Amino acid sequence: MNPSTLVHRKSPIQVHTGGQRDGDRTQLARTTLISLSVLLLLSVLVGLATGPSGFFVKELGQYLVGAEMSVRDRVILETIRMPRVGLGILVGSALAVAGAVMQGLFRNPLADPGIVGVSSGASLGASAVIVLGASYLADVEAVLGVFTLPVAAFLGALATTALLYRIATAGGHTSIATLLLGGIAIAAFTMALTGILVFMADDLQLRDLTFWQLGSLAGATWQKCLSASPAILAILLLCPFLARGLNALALGEASAHHMGVSVQRFKNWAIVAVAAATGAAVAVSGGIGFVGIVAPHILRLFMGPDNRYLLIGSGLLGASLLLLCDAVSRTIVAPAELPIGIITALVGAPFFLWILLKRRSILGG
């Protein structure tokens, strides 16, 4: 039997094998990861060079080689742009990895913390701190300090993710329809609770809330980076462990068990990881959506769904995408600044639809 005579499917299928005839995309994945690292480096340079006080090419060069430069430029680089780039890397990688992990956990490429209401849960936790931080939660804030906001957001995200998993998964099978609809219900509920908090807020808190909810890296400080980094770095370090379990889970929960994964324990870890990454990112940057959908999707199309490369790659690509979007947000209406959440949604939502339509044609619908 000559297998080539059996192939009567055309290009859309070929895209998914990355053009590798022997079905092994390891080399392709490694090359992609190296390219993504270079892309991230370039994005960092773009992020450092861009801003309302001018496009720093010469200044950046001077800074990097340690040459003489004006105090003003040095301060701008060190206290404004660097923390902002640092925060962009943390948030972008966290959102993208959270998306990729969630998609693996729910075995569906449409799952994303932003879409199924996990970010709304994190928002609720964070809003509670912003509005009630000075009154009811003063004691908590006194203990947790800069970590109050991330911890509150994490708890909100954890509660929604765990609830969502319980709703959408029955007997080892996850229904995507239940997942999306359950996500809508949870998001509606948490947004109503957030609405109550907004109603209670005074004018100053209201301003904080609104800007924060739009999603932005503005006002990045080293302190914000510090408050978000423990959770996010922990998740990034967990990636290799998560990748193996997620790969096995791609064959279903029963098969994952057969292949030696302690399924329930692994799922608990994955849920905590998604919640921690989403919580930390939402706490410091608000509602930045679609990074978790766009980055893993592009990579799956390009180098396949193997999570050993996908998670790390998503982290690198998510960070780069966010830095580039942030550079656009700072220049497009300069000297004012467009919240980055608006840009990622403007780019991400049509992208999401495009993938949905493409997927439908591949599925023969």
Place this chain on the structure above:
Amino acid sequence: MIKARNITVSLGGKKVLRGVDFEAAPNRFTAIVGPNGSGKTTLLRCLSGELGYEGHVLFNNANLATLSPRQQAQMRAVLPQASQVAFPFTVKEVVALGQPQTAGWRNPHTASMQIEARLAQVGLKGFAGRRYGALSGGEQQRVHLARVLHQIGAETNESSARWLFLDEPVSSLDIKHQLQVMGVAKTFSQENGGVIAVMHDLNLTAMFADEIFVMKDGEVAASGPPKEVLRTKIIASVFDCPLEVNVAPEADMPFVLPQSVQFAELP
């Protein structure tokens, strides 16, 4: 050796298995047959550590309940009735997923050759680069057979027996590939370890099994080698269907044709 004693399982308030005793030996092909809903798959799911049970299962001299999923995965692989792959993996990548978690670093070239060999073994030579989702159901089933062989079939220094659990391995295959897959399983039982298979096709069971357990209503109705178990009296009563078992003279092997049914006696 796998020994299950007095296994009882309740699912949704109903007793699906009632005091089942089951045994399978290495280097034997042990088949579990029986009508729909008789508890065949439930028994297999107990043995693969998926379901809680009352009773005792001795798995290679260890209590199954104390073995971690990882330890179990080193001793047995399971081919489910149907598998779904969530993302656009290639055939080769699906087989590679079976690579034991404990294998550590392997020479990529060697691993690649092993996967090609597994695919050839199940009649999928040249399929490595195809996208899994674009294959037919029967081809997908054979990809998973290659995957479980990859998980459990490799040479190790482990002395304990290794097992292949198959849940209706040939139900979605054409006759050529039914014979091929049964042949692969038989070879595994002869060379590498034991096979436990839930089967529907009595004739393939007669042809390949060394031992047969016949289940009915959550209990073992009969057990033994094919010629002792596949008898008109047993089959007709277990399946509640007036069939006649015959013996092919040349092969001295029992067979059951649906044509032998006595329609007048069909309940």
